[in-house]
Amino acid sequence: MEENLEPQGTQDNNRIIPVNIEEQMKTAYIDYSMSVIVGRALPDVRDGLKPVHRRILYAMNELGLNANKPYKKSARVVGEVLGKYHPHGDSSVYDAMVRMAQEWSMRYRMVDGQGNFGNQDGDGPAAMRYTEVRLQKLAEHMLDDIEKDTVDFQLNFDDSEKEPTILPTRIPQLLVNGSSGIAVGMATSIMPHNLSEVIDGCVAYIENNDITIDELMQHVKAPDFPTGGIIYGMEGIKAGMHTGRGRVVVRGRVQVDTKPSGREQIVITEVPYQVNRDALTNRIGELVNNKIIEGIVHVNNESNKDGTRVVLDLKRDAIANVVINQLYKHTDLQTSFGINNVAIVKGRPRVLSVKDMISEFVEFRHEVVVRRTKFELKEAEKRAHILQGYLIALDHLDEVIRLIRSSATPDIAKENLINAGWGLDEIQAKAILELRLQRLTGMEREKIKEEYEELMKLIAHLKDILSNETLRFDIIKTELLEIKQKFGDERNTEITYLNDEVSIKDLIKEEDVVITISHLGYIKRTSADEFRAQKRGGRGVRGGKTRDEDYIEHLFVASTHHTLLFFTEKGRCYWLNVYEIPEGEKTGKGRAIQNLMQLPPDDKIRAIIDIKDLKDEEFVKAHNILLCTKKGIIKKTSLSDFSRPRQTGVNAITIVEGDQLLEAKLTDGTSEIMLAVKSGRAIRFSEEKVRATGRGAIGVGGIEVDDENDEVIGMICVSTNAEITPGVLVVSEKGFGKRTAVDEYRFTNRGGKGVKTINITDKTGNLVGLLDVFENEDLLITCKSGITIRMPVSGISELGRAAQGVKLIRIDEGDEIAAITKVDEQEEEEIEETENTEAGTQIEGATESQDNATSSGDQQSDDNNNEGTEESTEEN
Numbered sequence: 001m002e003e004n005l006e007p008q009g010t011q012d013n014n015r016i017i018p019v020n021i022e023e024q025m026k027t028a029y030i031d032y033s034m035s036v037i038v039g040r041a042l043p044d045v046r047d048g049l050k051p052v053h054r055r056i057l058y059a060m061n062e063l064g065l066n067a068n069k070p071y072k073k074s075a076r077v078v079g080e081v082l083g084k085y086h087p088h089g090d091s092s093v094y095d096a097m098v099r100m101a102q103e104w105s106m107r108y109r110m111v112d113g114q115g116n117f118g119n120q121d122g123d124g125p126a127a128m129r130y131t132e133v134r135l136q137k138l139a140e141h142m143l144d145d146i147e148k149d150t151v152d153f154q155l156n157f158d159d160s161e162k163e164p165t166i167l168p169t170r171i172p173q174l175l176v177n178g179s180s181g182i183a184v185g186m187a188t189s190i191m192p193h194n195l196s197e198v199i200d201g202c203v204a205y206i207e208n209n210d211i212t213i214d215e216l217m218q219h220v221k222a223p224d225f226p227t228g229g230i231i232y233g234m235e236g237i238k239a240g241m242h243t244g245r246g247r248v249v250v251r252g253r254v255q256v257d258t259k260p261s262g263r264e265q266i267v268i269t270e271v272p273y274q275v276n277r278d279a280l281t282n283r284i285g286e287l288v289n290n291k292i293i294e295g296i297v298h299v300n301n302e303s304n305k306d307g308t309r310v311v312l313d314l315k316r317d318a319i320a321n322v323v324i325n326q327l328y329k330h331t332d333l334q335t336s337f338g339i340n341n342v343a344i345v346k347g348r349p350r351v352l353s354v355k356d357m358i359s360e361f362v363e364f365r366h367e368v369v370v371r372r373t374k375f376e377l378k379e380a381e382k383r384a385h386i387l388q389g390y391l392i393a394l395d396h397l398d399e400v401i402r403l404i405r406s407s408a409t410p411d412i413a414k415e416n417l418i419n420a421g422w423g424l425d426e427i428q429a430k431a432i433l434e435l436r437l438q439r440l441t442g443m444e445r446e447k448i449k450e451e452y453e454e455l456m457k458l459i460a461h462l463k464d465i466l467s468n469e470t471l472r473f474d475i476i477k478t479e480l481l482e483i484k485q486k487f488g489d490e491r492n493t494e495i496t497y498l499n500d501e502v503s504i505k506d507l508i509k510e511e512d513v514v515i516t517i518s519h520l521g522y523i524k525r526t527s528a529d530e531f532r533a534q535k536r537g538g539r540g541v542r543g544g545k546t547r548d549e550d551y552i553e554h555l556f557v558a559s560t561h562h563t564l565l566f567f568t569e570k571g572r573c574y575w576l577n578v579y580e581i582p583e584g585e586k587t588g589k590g591r592a593i594q595n596l597m598q599l600p601p602d603d604k605i606r607a608i609i610d611i612k613d614l615k616d617e618e619f620v621k622a623h624n625i626l627l628c629t630k631k632g633i634i635k636k637t638s639l640s641d642f643s644r645p646r647q648t649g650v651n652a653i654t655i656v657e658g659d660q661l662l663e664a665k666l667t668d669g670t671s672e673i674m675l676a677v678k679s680g681r682a683i684r685f686s687e688e689k690v691r692a693t694g695r696g697a698i699g700v701g702g703i704e705v706d707d708e709n710d711e712v713i714g715m716i717c718v719s720t721n722a723e724i725t726p727g728v729l730v731v732s733e734k735g736f737g738k739r740t741a742v743d744e745y746r747f748t749n750r751g752g753k754g755v756k757t758i759n760i761t762d763k764t765g766n767l768v769g770l771l772d773v774f775e776n777e778d779l780l781i782t783c784k785s786g787i788t789i790r791m792p793v794s795g796i797s798e799l800g801r802a803a804q805g806v807k808l809i810r811i812d813e814g815d816e817i818a819a820i821t822k823v824d825e826q827e828e829e830e831i832e833e834t835e836n837t838e839a840g841t842q843i844e845g846a847t848e849s850q851d852n853a854t855s856s857g858d859q860q861s862d863d864n865n866n867e868g869t870e871e872s873t874e875e876n
Contacts, residue, residue, distance in 0.1 A: 033184035037349055041183035043190070045343040045350075045357060046364040047142065047167040048174025050181065052096045054167055055085040057110060060135050061143045071114045071132035078128055084161045090128070098125045101133065105274075106177050107192035107226045108487065110139040120227070120271070121278040121303065138487050142169040148375040150368045168368045170479055172198045172361045174343060175220070175354070186349060188342040191223035191240075191248060196488035198358075199480045205358050206473050213242050213355050220354055221495060223248055223337075227308075228270035228492040232334065235498070240339030244351040250493070252333040256320040256591060259313075264320050264592065266327075268310040272335040277303050281310055283331050293326045295319070320595045365476045370466065377462040380455050387452040389428025390435065394445050396422060400432065510561045514780070515581060517554040517593065517605055519818070524590030525581045528557055552782040556821040558610045565642055566597065567607040567627065569660040571653040574599065575614075575645035598648050607664035614643045624667045624692060627652060628675060628702055630711040631659040634750065635699030636690045639666070654698045663715040671717040674728065674745065675703040676757055676770040679710045682728075682801075683754030684745040687717065701751035714770030718742055726772040727798060730758045731781070731808065733765035733816045738805035739773065739798040759804040769820040781809050782819045793822075 043050050049057070059080040065072055078093045086093060099105045101113030104120045115131035118124050125131060150168040155161070178192040200219040205211055222237050231237070232249040240246025253270035271277055281301040287293040295318030302309040314320060328334040341352045345360060352360070393400045403420060407413035410433055417429040424432070438444060465471050513525040558564065558578050566574040574597045582591045593599055607627075614620065623639040635653050642650070655661060667687055676682040683703045690700060705711060718726060728745070731737035738758070745755060758767055773779065775794040782788045789809050797806050811817070 037183040037186065038344055038347065041181035042186075042188050042342060042344050042349055043174055043179040043181070044166060045174060045345045045352065045360040047169045048172070048177065048179060048343075049167065050096075050179070052081075052086055052088075052093060053100065053110075055081050055163065056093065056097050056100070057135070057139055057142055057167065058146075058164055059085065060111075060133070061140075061146070065134040066140060067112060067135055067137040069134060071112075071134050074113075074115075074128040074131045074133050077133055085156050085163050087157050094128045097133065098131075104227050107224060107492075108138055108171075108176055108195060109136050110142070110177075112136045119305075120276070120308070121301070122276040138171065141171055141483060142167050142173065144168060144170055145368065145372050148372045150371045150375070166364075168372075170365070170483055171195070172202055172358065174361070175357055178223075179343070183349075186342055187340060189338050189340040190343070191337065191339060192225060193220060193222075194224035194489070194491050196484050197221060197224070197491075199484040199488065201354070202358050202362055202480055203477050205355070205362055206477050209359075211355070213353060216355055216358070217241055220358075221491075223493065224491050225250065225273040225493045227273050227275075228494075229253060229272045230270075230494045230496055232496055233498045234495065236336075236339070240341065241354040244339070244341035244353050244356070246339040247336055248339060249334065249336045251328060253494075254324055254327075254333075256324075256595060258589065258592070263316055264314045264318070264595075266312040266314065266320055266324060268312070268333065269308055271308055271310075272332060273337070275332045275335060277301055277308060277310060280332050284310075284312065284327065287326075287330055292330060293323065295323045317601070320592075362476065365479075366472060369472050369475055373462050373465045373472075377459060377466070380459050380462065384452060384455045384459060386428060386431045387448055387455065389424055389431055390439075390448050391452060392422050392424060392428070393432045393435070394440070394448070396420075397440065404433070510559055512557050512559055513578065513581075513583075514555065514557055515564070515578070515608070516552050516590065516782070517608075518552055518590070519784075521593045521599075521604055522590040523581055523593045523596065524584030524588055525560075525578065526584060552784075552786060552788070552818055554605065554608060554821075555780055555782045555788070555819045556608060556610070557780075559612075561612075563611045563614050563645075565609040565611060565625075565664070566605050567609070567652055567661055567664040568599065568603045568649075569606045569655075569662075570600075570603045571627075571651060571655040571661050572603065572649045573642055573652040574649040578610075606661050609664050609666050611639075611666070614645070622668060624669060624687075625652070626665045626667050626671075626673065626687070626690070626715070626717060627661060627699065628663050628712060628715045629653075629655065629659045629699070630662045630705075631656075632675065632677075632701060632703040632705045632712050633659065633699040634673070634675070634690055634702030634715075635697060636667075636687070636692045637695055637697075638692060641695050651695055654696055656698065662712050665715060665717045667717045668719055668721065670720045672720060672742070672747075673702070673750075674716045674718070674742075674770065674772075675712055675754070676714050676730065676767060677703060677705060677710050677754070678713050678766045678768075679707065680756055680758050680760040680767050681754040682730075682745060682757035682770070683748055683750070683752055684742070685748055685750045685752075689750045704751060704753050706753075713767050716770055716772040718772055724774065726774050727793075728757070728801075729769070729771040729773045729779070729793070729796065729820075730767060730805070731769035731771075731817060731820050732758060732760070732805065733768040734763065735781075735807055735809045735811045735817060736764040736805040737769075737796060737808040738803055739793070739796050740801045741798070742772075744801045756802045759802055761804065764804055765816070768817050771820060771822060773822060777822045779808075780821050781817060783809070783811060783815050784818045785812065785815045787815070 039051055041050065047054065056077065060077055063072065063077065063080060065077070074094060074097065077097065078090050081093050082090055097111055098117055101109060101111040101117050103109055112134050113131060114133070116126040117131060145168050146164060152165045153162040154165050156163050174190060175193045175198045176195050178190040180189045181187065197220050201216050204216065204219050217238070222231050222234065229250045229252055232251050236247030236249065238246070240248070250272040252268050252272055255267050255269060257265050257267055259265060271280060278301060281299055284293070284296070284299045288296045288299065295315050296312050297315055298313040300311050302311055312323070314323060341357065342349055343352055343357070345352070399420070400417070403416050404413045407416050413433060414426065414429045417424050417432060418426060439448070465475070512528040514528050515523065515525050517523045560579045562578050564576050564578060566576060568574070576597055580596065584590050593605065594601070609625065620640045620643045621638070624636050625639055625642060627635045627637070637652070642652070653661060669687060671687040672684060673687055673690070674682055674684045693699070703712060716728065725742055727739040728742055729737060729739050740757070748754070758764070760766060773793045777793045778790055779793055779796070780788060780790050791808070796808065799805065809817070
């Protein structure tokens with residue numbers, strides 16, 4: 001036995017190669033890691049696909065599963081991919097294909113699925129034997145021209161089939177749909193983007209290869225997620241665009257609705273990318289149960305196939321903004337994603353900026369166009385060569401027929417044609433022998449000539465493309481813009497900038513808006529254009545839908561770029577940018593003002609001042625805030641004391657018990673002040689009579705208010721520096737009004753009783769409004785019922801201060817005027833009938849009723865004019 005073993009052992013020793021185990025493990029691990037990096041986990045920068053996705057799309061294309069063909073079972077496709085190209089588990093293929101069919105996973109889906117492909121709540125798809133698939137129309141453009149030698153093919157795992165190493169995509173897939181994967185020692189996380197924006201970026205790069213990344217970001221603004229949401233801040237995205245590594249913070253979209261009972265509810269209509277809605281709902285429930293989030297009574301996921309809807313019912317005293325901020329802090333309603341743009345470039349992994357990704361894609365498209373053109377040229381030249389042979393044969397038709405008939409075999413006939421001296425080669429001779437006899441008719445001969453001429457033009461064009469780089473890039477640009485036209489869409493994900501990143505005002509369109517605040521504290525802004533002008537005495541249109549006990553109390557016009565100073569009846573001041581006020585329909589109720597500023601429940605807004613720019617030091621120092629109370633107290637404070645906004649507000653005036661702040665005005669120090677009381681008296685004195693005091697002061701007497709039932713209803717400040725002096729407009733609660741010249745009110749010291757400003761009767765009701773107006777302005781009058789009318793000031797009669805006035809608006813029984821305000825620009829178009837059915841139906845004979853109102857009002861004012869003057873004289 002030993003003799004036999006010795007030679008055997010010697011023989012084995014000769015076959016054993018000693019290796020260093022450390023080197024062997026290093027080599028084996030590197031081989032494995034490169035296989036995972038290149039062949040599994042990272043996308044190729046050119047078509048943006050990993051091998052499994054590429055193989056799925058190619059296999060579906062080979063099966064003929066185009067967008068206009070019937071669906072096939074998913075199991076059929078998975079089997080095709082496994083058997084021919086991808087020898088791995090079937091779940092890996094099916095999971096990848098399912099994701100390409102989910103509209104919440106892919107910004108632009110590649111696979112059109114039929115059946116249950118799961119949902120955003122975490123439910124999985126049905127088994128592959130139940131679902132069916134075909135290609136999306138967009139995915140077909142990933143495979144355009146694959147048969148034209150545009151890309152290299154390689155043998156599959158068992159050398160029985162060929163598969164493409166890359167797809168000749170017309171779509172910048174890597175940026176458009178993004179990619180994520182964990183390899184060995186590295187990972188990738190590329191965000192999806194908007195197709196239109198990415199194509200615009202590609203076109204901009206083609207037109208200028210030296211374009212900067214900041215210039216590219218004017219086109220490719222930020223990621224665009226399939227589930228929408230709101231991007232919160234751009235700093236991390238900017239870093240990702242420049243370096244390939246960054247961070248994007250995404251918030252879900254929420255809205256605050258008010259139920260008929262008056263309680264508010266928060267409705268989540270969009271969740272951040274890859275957030276499970278059921279998990280989010282459960283998490284909110286846990287936080288409420290653990291008392292981490294206060295103010296929520298009930299949470300329910302009401303989402304369905306039509307979209308996301310997670311409803312949170314709030315407690316009656318809960319402030320929606322506070323709850324929303326807690327949700328952002330403690331739940332996945334705010335999520336951050338790391339940007340890590342790693343992709344395979346020329347066989348190696350590389351971190352890429354947005355410009356790198358676009359340039360690599362454009363370079364690849366250029367290569368595809370060149371290879372396609374060469375292939376088409378080669379095919380065109382082949383065909384032209386054969387047609388040239390046909391034309392030679394047709395020119396010598398009788399000799400060709402005789403020669404073929406006299407040949408014993410086809411091979412001899414072919415040799416005879418080649419040797420006949422007409423310049424035919426073997427390919428042409430073979431084609432002539434295969435020519436059908438019907439092609440020898442006169443019409444067919446013409447078709448051959450036409451085809452040959454067209455081919456010669458095509459060959460010249462293709463050669464021109466190959467010799468002209470500019471032309472090639474024009475073709476790339478044209479094909480990209482065709483894709484944009486077919487499949488481009490609007491952004492899903494909104495972009496918001498943080499205050500320290502950019503001036504938000506630069507992003508907001510500057511326009512005039514109408515701000516309305518109701519008696520119960522609901523605020524909204526509406527485009528001023530929605531209120532169309534009507535003639536005096538018209539019916540009006542509905543300016544705000546309110547609850548039975550609510551009505552519009554403040555209504556004024558401001559620019560979206562301005563800041564509003566809100567003064568409350570308890571004498572506090574709050575700040576709010578106009579663009580921060582929620583936009584609402586003209587007939588909408590708006591948002592509770594407590595959700596926009598920290599206003600105590602027992603306080604309410606009394607006056608609003610519109611400031612263009614609080615940071616303009618020169619303007620701030622040159623202006624004052626003038627405040628007055630219902631009991632006739634007046635106070636002046638420098639605007640600079642109000643130029644530093646605080647979230648909790650500041651004290652503007654100390655209010656004594658039983659009094660309330662009524663009005664606040666912006667003045668330049670040289671104004672004339674007018675105060676009016678409910679009983680119909682008004683006083684005029686100089687602003688200089690009121691000395692400036694600090695924010696905490698009480699103020700001084702402005703007009704004497706004797707009767708307990710009487711009170712100040714308004715204050716106007718007329719600048720003495722103005723070129724044109726405004727008129728004084730007074731309006732009574734039952735719709736009567738008039739204009740009077742300022743000079744009709746004599747100067748007095750502050751604190752006096754004043755003079756008569758309107759003749760108060762049961763028909764007019766008490767005085768409710770005092771405004772300074774110009775003829776080119778429009779007036780907006782709002783009733784407690786919500787009816788609003790817009791009319792030109794020039795249409796209101798100018799009468800003496802003691803007159804009763806004319807009828808401005810017809811008011812229903814029990815209704816009263818709640819607010820009056822001015823609009824700077826008068827609309828040219830005037831309508832006599834409302835088109836808003838919610839304001840009541842169109843009124844028949846509206847013109848007639850308006851004319852009657854006008855004439856009776858004018859007559860009444862004339863009748864009362866003299867009488868009012870006498871009364872005024874006695875009083876004075």
